[in-house]
Amino acid sequence: MSDYKTDFLHEAKEFVEIMNQCFLRLEKGEKSAIDEIFRAAHTLKGMAGFMGYKNLENLCHKLESVLGKFRDREVGEDIVDILLLSVDKISEMLCKIENDNCDEVDCRLIFEKLYEIEEERVEKEVENANLKIEIKIAENCQMMGVRGLLILETLRNICEIKATEPEENKIEDGCAFFTVYARGNVKAVDEALSGVSEIEKYSIRELNEDKKFLEISEMENRTELREEIREEKRDFISRKSEDVRVDVRVLDTIMNLIGELVIIKSRLLQIASKHNIQELSEAINIMDKSITNLQDEVMKVRMVKVERIFNKFPRMVRDLAKRLGKRVEFTMEGLDTELDRTVLDKMSDPIMHLLRNAVDHGIESPKERIMIGKSEIGKIKLSARREKSNVVIEIEDDGKGLDLEEIRKKAIEKGLISENSNLSEEEIKMLIFIPGFSTKDVPTEISGRGIGMDVVKTTVEKLGGSLKIVSEKGKGTRIKINLPPTVAIIKSLLVLVNDQVYAIPISNVVEAVYVDENNWKKIHGSPFLFVRDNLIPAFKISEIFGCEDGSGRKVGIIVEKESEKFALIVDSILDQQEIVVKPLTGFLSKVKGFSGVTILGDGTVVPIIDISSLLGGDKFG
């Protein structure tokens, strides 16, 4: 609900803004503006009605009907004044809604004014009258009609009454608000009226040829009101500044600039240490602190709550379950968990695929569930939480779980693996992420075409994350997605291969070992690294990249990809550093094995190795 309210307020404020601008245009004689105001007021009315803000709805309704009268007539300055006042009232209401969640604002005055214009009572030309006196009798007045007549009598003594609104006999019946057109002296009228008790307020206007008018008490009253509104508006503006909408591209640009700063900083550090300049080092250290702070702040700005995309899932799961004739209880946890906006936006579709799968493949039909002794209602849980520096998103269901035998059979049938291939349980589970894999014989509308799951895997890996399936047949499935909170700046290992530096993201690295005769094994021509009784397939980076093999003792970097370990053989490890990822463009955007490049402190460009595309493709071949 709170979400809707924020959205409502956002939009309502925009409409108020539109109305403000349009009224000003209207004042300048632009007739088309009235249609725009009309639309804005109408939409706002609808929104307010939907949200249950009666007062606001009423005011908008009134505004709308008043505007209807002016579609084909000149709109004077004073009318626009009143209309603007009502717009101010609307923003006052919005303020109130924002703070106290209610729209109870005193708007009797504005309603009266609007009523007046609607009834075309304003500026009614009365012959020979030079004064327009508006009088409001106190609400608690005992005999309103009598009081009204008394007032008229008083006025008659000092000036000539030309006409009254409404008619005199109506005033006699009791009318809290009436207008008198008269000929006389302003001062005298003012003096006379100020002496009458039970008048809540009154205003006297001089009707001149040029229609300039003088307002006395009402003027004061109105200024006060304006002042009040303005004041409220002021803190309304200051509150608004806490919630500025920023184009995500602007944030990206700022992030890039900070990236540049980080690069320049390490460059300066190198210079300082090279020339051994103490003072410079100190200055750089201070700068470093500021840059780190700046970076953290921008990172924070980029962070959004997972709620933003999670909120659309309950409806989706509900609709889907209904269509499939299943009963599902869907729960979400950790909605406050924050994730980089880019990461989150990219995860939206994958999570949707996984949830669809859970409903379609995971949860059994109610009949089946009762038969196997489960509760009729299946449970699906979507949760997010922070784990160390990463964010974990989990999708869990208590459905039938993965049938490993079935998956294996399907994979062989579809020619994804050979009949005698020996895969571990882990590997079999990962098969469901291969393009073209589906255990459902007849694809349903929702899932089962074998697309989707591979998209999930590639998206997660592209974001530098990993994916794990825990499943037990008959009990349920849990898919755990591990994501780095941000993608722009990553920690990485700098390695040397044939005098060229490469960066390997730390998130992929498990450990590093020296390579010697004891652990370097060749089995049937393929090299392996023997680490703590485990045989790990090894790849020489120099071979993959087709360059000369460097000399000296080699280092094996053990990396993890889809819960499988590989060893990358490099010449040496240089450093561990935070690097800024810069994408490769143009001709190089399709080059396999790299997620981008980075610039080191000394200005050299270093390619960043992308483990999954580097070793991808030949895994199940």
Added chain:
Amino acid sequence: MQTMRGETVQVIVFKLGDERYGVDISQVREIIRPSLITRIPNAPDFVEGVINLRGQITTIVNLRKRFGLLPKAIDNDTRIIVVEYNNAVIGMMVDTVNEVKYLSQKDIEALPSIITAREEAKFLKGVGKLPDGLLILIDLNKVLNEGEVEKIK
């Protein structure tokens, strides 16, 4: 039409082997000497690698290799013409950059399709006639378009 004919274009004249080429100056951002080029393994063979051009990653295309000529080692005369193409910054490595020439439209002759249809001539836009000889105008759209690269493969 008369005014069109009278318009002049400024071209940067560079050399690959003995041949003179020209590229419209409005497309050129700057001309630099080659700095440290980082090779990107698995890249198309005419891509030399990337350089750091004041913080901007710039892909370097070896124009000799792109045009199917024999490669030549980098020497003192080697220059990189940096152009902006499709929002990306790309450097074209050439043997040497000679001069800037003014070329009036009437001195530019489009190549007949019988020539441009040929594989080795498809990067060419036209021929400029100068007092001291002919100048081949290259078509950046063709030289630097990724789609074109796909076709080669």
